[in-house]
Amino acid sequence: MTSPSTGRHYLLVVAHVVNPERHAQWLRGVLDLLVLSMLSRVDSTYGYALVRDLEAEGVSVKGGTLYPLLSRLEQDCLVSTRWLPGEGGPGRKWFEITARGRHLLAEESTGWCAFSRTVEQILKDQSVAREKR
């Protein structure tokens, strides 16, 4: 969903980072679901709060990646938005997951979990085979 030009802003904060580019590729395919999942936990939130929430879960995303993604989600009617005045600062755009967003999240999460289980199984099998040799 994200153009390659913004891919370099991805950085997954995990203990076993080996290749940041590969992690960026993984994240690119699933970041929309992560954002929708974060949004599904709250009534509404704004961009920087989302960045913080994702960071708390171990995923670091830059604003340059997040906001275009949120724009796409809005255009797809997966999130709704409204502008509210900020407290002691500039106005903020607040995001709220829509019913369509929740539906897509539930559907695609199931698909992703099945896919990740398959990948995990294949990689485990490969690891076991290597140990036997």
Added chain:
Amino acid sequence: MNGATQRPQRLEDYLEALTLRLQLLDLPRVRIGQVVAEVRAHVHDSGEDPRTAFGAPADYADAVAVAEADGQARPDPWTGWGWMVRFTAFVAGAYLLRMFALNSQSWSDFTTLPWPLIVYLLALGAVGAMVSRWLIRPWAARQGVYAPTLSVAIAPRALVLGGLATVIVGPAVLPFQIQTFIELAPGAPATVWIGVGVALVGGAIITEIRASRPPRPD
């Protein structure tokens, strides 16, 4: 210049460069204002340097423009001829239902509200929604509002206005039309025409919902 004064200046320089690039990319002025406000709020909240958070202004502007173009490239269910076909099918179906399923009812008798008449009124509401959607498209695009949502909000008002128009104009016009059609209609049983009406109305509603539903993200 110390760090405290450099930071706001860096932000303003960044926003200026971003705005210029977005203008060159032909983004609507309202959307540019929103993008700039997002960056300003994010930098205010995070305390990050805008270049660290968003990358170079030109790169970020390009990313925003790509996201915008993705949205505009999606098929709009209200352009082209598809919606007219659906609308025509809807009205024709509602008309058949009115004629053959409710032939004994008077148009001026609104005390019993039979369901074919309700379908007819819904058709009027759909007309209002479609026309209003067409009319508000340019405004909605400038405001960054998803226009079908607005048209759905307008539909009940259009339905009320259409219903009033039916009460006022219907009794004078429709009896003649109905009589003429019945005389010209092939000799198929009424149930066949009712079936055709249900198929047209149902098909139009289903295809309309499917067409109005935004596609999944890539």
